[in-house]
Amino acid sequence: MTSRYFVFFAACFALVASSDLAIDSQVLQDVFGYRPGQAAPVAAASNIQASAVKPADENATLVDLDYWDSDIFSPAPADYDKFDWTLTKRVASSSDQNFLLSPLGLKLALAILTEAATGVTQNELSSVLGFDLDRNLVRRKFSTIIESLQKESPQYILNLGSRIYIANSAQPRQRFAAIAQEFYKTELKTVNFLEPAVAAKDINTWVSNITQGRIPTLVDEDDVTGMVVLVLNTLYFKGSWRHQFAPNATKNGQFYVTDKVQKTIPFMNVNDKFYYTESAKYDAKVLRMPYMGNKYAMYIIVPNSLMGLPRVLTDLSDLRQELNNLREYLVDVTLPKFKFDYTSQLDGVLRELGVRAAFEDTASFPGIARGQLLDQRLKVSKVLQRSGIEVNELGSVAYSATEISLVNKFGEDTEAYAEVVANKPFLFFIQDEATRQLLFTGRVADPSLADGAFKLN
Structure with missing residues (x-):
């Protein structure tokens, strides 16, 4: 049988x-690579509320402490997610569809x-x-x-x-x-x-x-x-999103599936402060969109060119390093609804x-x-x-x-402005900000499609 x-x-x-997340410092050192004397990864450090940090310039505006515990963002130092990115890259390379x-x-x-x-x-x-x-x-x-x-x-x-x-x-x-x-x-x-x-x-x-x-x-x-x-x-x-999209701001627009295929898709819009960087390595925009409580966040990588996503996927394992460059901007975000x-x-x-x-x-x-x-x-x-x-x-x-x-076996920072318009195929991932674990990785190639499948033959 x-x-x-x-x-x-x-x-x-x-x-x-999120709620207060207290993780013992020894655990951070042993498990996630954080060492005493090293700048602690912001998301992994918890209960950082001992005292309010004042800006050097008394006229400067402080970062909202409820939004982010510090104005310095750095990725986890340990190379613990190589498997995650290798798996993502392999599945992504199998087709150019949603995954x-x-x-x-x-x-x-x-x-x-x-x-x-x-x-x-x-x-x-x-x-x-x-x-x-x-x-x-x-x-x-x-x-x-x-x-x-x-x-x-x-x-x-x-x-x-x-x-x-x-x-x-x-x-x-x-x-x-x-x-x-x-x-x-x-x-x-x-x-x-x-x-x-x-x-x-x-x-x-x-x-x-x-x-x-x-x-x-x-x-x-x-x-x-x-x-x-x-x-x-x-x-x-x-x-919920930390910065929600106003439902009455959602309007139909064109999503460029390819240079020859366009589809009319509902696009959401929000204008608020987000951590963002323009990546020269990937020729893409990288945006961090936190959920309420900042325990979880979605990161969106939108290439500047219509056919630019393969460049991102080629060196996907280096994406963590690009997160060093995230800075707070006032960002106008246009994102398609998808399911x-x-x-x-x-x-x-x-x-x-x-x-x-x-x-x-x-x-x-x-x-x-x-x-x-x-x-x-x-x-x-x-x-x-x-x-x-x-x-x-x-x-x-x-x-x-x-x-x-x-x-x-024998059977079978400074106030700056940026714009992110995700109107072409883009990559995203959702992570637990405390442990930096990747809960989900994916690509939106066509927001109108309802299902997909992968099998290595």
């Missing part, structure tokens, strides 16, 4: 505000999978994902990320949940179960996959509740038939990047003990992510679902 082990990440992300990924969602799912692995299987996963050789450091990192995401605030809704569904025929090893609970806040639940209709309903209800209906049906009976383990990480985030769903089958990309043993008969996942016979052991069969995003005048919602299925 074919048995499967799914790891799934469901994230529904809608703009939000949406949740790098953090995939990493959370793969991190738990890595905890169940040993030997070459674990080493390949850790290497490709950029995990430290010190497993305790990796666990602390994800524990810190999850703690950050679980911070409650009256300014936004963020539901984060994690479960591992275990079939009656499987038995998680005690150490794996303890690690999943302690560092990934993941609860284990036994389910009878021999009753697929009941199991699928249970799983879908849980995911739908956490994502507030954004992902009502993740799995069907066929998906769970013969399944051994299902790991779920679900996230729902809802909030689309996207499905990515990522096992081919992971193989390309070096995750190979996990897909072979030699895969080793002893953290989930099912039996000692060869036909009872597991390997990865597919990695699938389902994502969606909606951006409007008040905010945005983004959600993602990542499945990793395993089958048994």
Whole structure:
């Protein structure tokens, strides 16, 4: 009988505000590369409210402290998101259409999978994902990320949940179960996959509740038939732009899909202070649009030329460095409303990047003990992510679902003015400003399209 082990990440992300986020300085040093004496990354430093900073010129205008904790912005010093940008670049290069990924969602799912692995299987996963050789450091990192995401605030809704569904025929090893609970806040639940209709309903209800209906049906009976383990990480985030677009300012305009194809799209407009830079490296404009509370932000990269986005994607891993140049400007922003769903089958990309043993008969996942016979052991069969995003005048919602299925081995500053007009294909990413983790990366090539898909042949 074919048995499967799914790891799934469901994230529904809608703009939000932040609460006070206190992260221990030692954790920042060990996990994110911040060292005492080094200028702290602004977004990672929290509770920076000891005293108001006065400008050198008494007649100068202070930056709104509610908007930004400091007038100095610097990217995270640690090279922790190489995998995120590599994945984004590979999917983006597959076509010139819309795409949406949740790098953090995939990493959370793969991190738990890595905890169940040993030997070459674990080493390949850790290497490709950029995990430290010190497993305790990796666990602390994800524990810190999850703690950050679980911070409650009256300014936004963020539901984060994690479960591992275990079939009656499987038995998680005690150490794996303890690690999943302690560092990934993941609860284990036994389910009878021999009753697929009941199991699928249970799983879908849980995911739908956490994502507030954004992902009502993740799995069907066929998906769970013969399944051994299902790991779920679900996230729902809802909030508002720090500087909202006035609905009555939205007007139709032309979006240039190509030099020969134009489409009439509703464009939103707002004129306010944003962190912005004109990038000579990418020949593009880079804009930071914070959500209320400044815990999350969307970054938009709009090339100056209609065909300029490939230049950005070519050196995408250097994008962090460009964020050093962000300065506060009065920016007139024109952004299209857009909403689309996207499905990515990522096992081919992971193989390309070096995750190979996990897909072979030699895969080793002893953290989930099912039996000692060869036909009872597991390997990865597919990695699938389902994502969606909606951006409007008040905010945005983004959600993602990542499945990793395993089958048994023998079965299957100065006041300045700028203008950003996103009327051509552009790149965007949404990150947690406290930990600098990329929740979503994507491209809007045609705001009128409702769905898309990626599969590496």
